Amino acid sequence: MPDRLSGGQQQRVALARALVIKPDVLLMDEPLSNLDAKLRVEMRTVIKDIQHAVGITNVYVTYDQEEAMAVSDRIAVMNHGDIQQIGTPKTIYQL
Numbered sequence: 301m302p303d304r305l306s307g308g309q310q311q312r313v314a315l316a317r318a319l320v321i322k323p324d325v326l327l328m329d330e331p332l333s334n335l336d337a338k339l340r341v342e343m344r345t346v347i348k349d350i351q352h353a354v355g356i357t358n359v360y361v362t363y364d365q366e367e368a369m370a371v372s373d374r375i376a377v378m379n380h381g382d383i384q385q386i387g388t389p390k391t392i393y394q395l
Contacts, residue, residue, distance in 0.1 A: 307339060311343055315331075325358070326357070331347070347371050365393065
């Protein structure tokens with residue numbers, strides 16, 4: 301059955317499996333990197349909605365600035381493993 305799921309469905313199943321144990325913190329390491337552009341945008345909304353609905357802190361790792369701004373309330377910018385700046389997407393990227 302899992303081999304019949306689309307990329308987006310697989311991402312949703314993986315997220316549901318992670319959330320069912322009600323962790324204090326959820327690490328998401330480039331969760332959308334293997335999806336096509338349209339599905340990435342759709343899944344950003346799904347992830348953001350789920351984050352707010354369940355109230356679990358997420359550490360979301362991405363190299364995609366647009367993705368970081370879409371899913372984050374706060375962003376930490378790192379350089380060679382050191383945190384350089386922490387703030388809201390607006391303050392980090394000075395829109």
